[in-house]
Amino acid sequence: MNTKFRLQKHLKKWICLLLLFSLTAMASFAQGDLIKIQGIVSAKDSPVAGVTISIKNGKALGTSDEKGEFKFDVASSTTLVFKYIGFKEKEVVLKEYRPDAKGLYILAVSLEPTKESALDEVVVVGFGTQKKASLVSSIASVNPKELKGPTSNLTTMLAGRIPGMIAYQRSGEPGADNASFFVRGLGSFGSGKTDPLILIDGVESTQTDLARLQPDDIASFSVLKDATAAAVYGARGANGVLLITTKVGSAGKTQFMARAEGKISTNSRSIELTDNITYMNLANEAVLTRGLSKPTPYTQSKIENTIRHTNPYLYPDNDWIDMLIKDYTFNQGFNLSASGGGERARFYVSGTYNVDNGILKKLGTNNFNNNIKLINYSLRSNVDLQLTKSTQASVKLYGQFDDYNGPIGSGADHFRAALWSNPVQFPAVYPKEYMPYIQHPLFGGYVVIDDSAPQGVLLTNPYANLVRGYQQYNRSTLMPQVEIKQNLDFLTKGLNFRMMGYAKRYSYGQTARSYNPFYYTGRLDPSDNSIQLSVINDGST
Structure with a gap:
């Protein structure tokens, strides 16, 4: 019994070893011996980054790095396939190479560019893609790299990049800076739709959706400009169609892209105004030369005291633009993919x-x-x-x-108020020491009374308008x-x-949160040469 038991024990041992050897041999036969390969991919003697490297009829291994180099462990019987857009696909059979003294396989792969003409270029059309040679409609394609600029609004980058497109921007104010554009001109006036159809990944989108789209995410940008767009999209495509597709992933190692930028923004044009002394003299001259019966708006005493800067609150000399508007601002943008x-x-x-x-x-x-x-x-x-x-x-x-955070009203409203408001009738705000028991700001004001407004008209104080509240x-x-x-x-x-x-x-x-400002006017008290303030309104206007 003992001899039989020992024979069975040894027999099981040999059977296990035989099975293990068989499995190892099968795996080695199926995969071949693993070898170490490394090399560089080039085209016209320059390294090419991002080349997709895969096993023929098998899995992807990865991509070449920024220097065009690659390194993998593969089976000795493998055939490698190298693919890159704009270049011919190339196959490399490892059996045709010999290792160096260290057993490393060194590969130098050279890619040849494809000899495609402009007519072979593929563009995005209504449903899919098509070669330019087979197009019967007018389609303009834009390189997404050309849409990158010192702005976070994509619509402002379209002007001058698409033949025949009319584009203009009414305002540079953040949140209201979308550019208007016409692909086929003005097909209708008044309330009719003139903007083109915008499709992002096949979904109808608004101009704001297009404005917020990042150039880093765009794979293709095409514009259908002629009437054949109506054959696919009906009447909605009568004003042209913008076809935009976003990027998709490709097989290979994970690639990261990052962008960080700082941008300085300023007015495209600053209006230079005359000085306030000239302004008062011209206003007086306008009354005198027209033979009007009313007195001149500014006395010579006021003009002289303004020149001498006698008192900035009794004889104000405001530069509203300089007081309310900055020369430039700093913006930031970040993208990670x-x-x-x-x-x-x-x-x-x-x-x-x-x-x-x-x-x-x-x-x-x-x-x-x-x-x-x-x-x-x-x-x-x-x-x-x-x-x-x-x-x-x-x-x-x-x-x-x-x-969004901003003032009550638009930025354009406040800029126009600073441009057109009277600069010499009242100060922006009086100092608190004139009425220390008052908690609210003492905004300057002035009431004009004439034949057209016997009740009086309160002149606009652009400073008070700007700081009276905010909206979000x-x-x-x-x-x-x-x-x-x-x-x-x-x-x-x-x-x-x-x-x-x-x-x-x-x-x-x-x-929106705001309050109605209190406006005050000042006069000189001759008894002690102090300034006395009196309220013009009760805060209701």
Whole structure:
């Protein structure tokens, strides 16, 4: 029994060793011995970064780095495939190479550019892509790199980059700086729609959606300019169509891209005004030369005291533009993206954060910031899934958020008020020591009485208008999107099926806080040469 037991024990041991040897041999036969390879990819004697390297009919290994170099451990029987846009695909059979003294395989791969003409260039059209040689419509494509500039608003970068497009910008104020543009001119006047149809990843979008789109996220930008766009999009495409697709991931190692920038913004044009002494003399001259019966608005005593700067509160000499408007402002922008994946799943994710400031000065009269500040940040995720050899799914998620803070009214209103307000009738604000028991600011004011307004008209104080309050709004857009593409070549060559659905959630909330200023006028008390203030209004106007 003992001898039999020992024989069985040894027999089991030999069977296990035989099975282990067989499995090792099978694995070695299936994969071959692993070898170490490294090399560099070049084109015209220059290294090429981002070249996709994969095993023929197998998985992707990764991409070449910024120096064009790569390093992998692969089976000795492997055939490598090198792919890069604009260059011919190249295969490298490792069996044709010999290792060096250290057993390392050194590869030098040279890529040849494709000899495609401009007619072979692929552009995005209504449903898919098409070669320029087969186009019968007018389509202009824009390189996304040309859309990068010192602005966080994409619509301001379209002018001059698309033939035939008319584009102009009414205002540079953050939050109200969208440029208007026409692809086919003005097809209608009045309340009719003149703006083109904007499609981002196949979804109809607004000008604000386009404005917040980042050039870093754009893969292609095409414009359908002629009437053939109506054949696909109907009457809505009569004013032209903007077709924009965002980036998707590619198989290989995860690649990161980052951008940080600082931008200085200023007025495109500053209006130079005459000095206040000349202003008063010309106002008097205008009354005298027209033979009007009313007295001149400014006495010679007032003009002389203003020249001598006798008292800045009795004889003010205001420069409203200099008092309320800054020469420049500093803006910031940040973008971070990552892309990669394998043969079955690929991804592209990005995040953007922009800060745009206005050029209104922060005045110390109140404890809040009355300058314009727009913070917008966005998140984008594009995931492509290869479900089967003929079925592809795309899942996209986009989120856009705006946080705005600014004065009551628009920045343009305050700029116009500073430009047109009377600079010599009243000061911006009187010092608190004139009425120390009053808690609110003592804004300067003046009432004009004439035949057209016997009750009197209170002149605008642009300083008081600017600091009397502020407003805030928060705006957000969330949009998930799912798309299915099915290749139907088994039915008819070139036949495809595409289905897309999305949901869009838009949210907007606004808050405004303000008060009605008290306006005062000052006069000189001859008994002690002090300034006495009297209220013009009770704060209700």
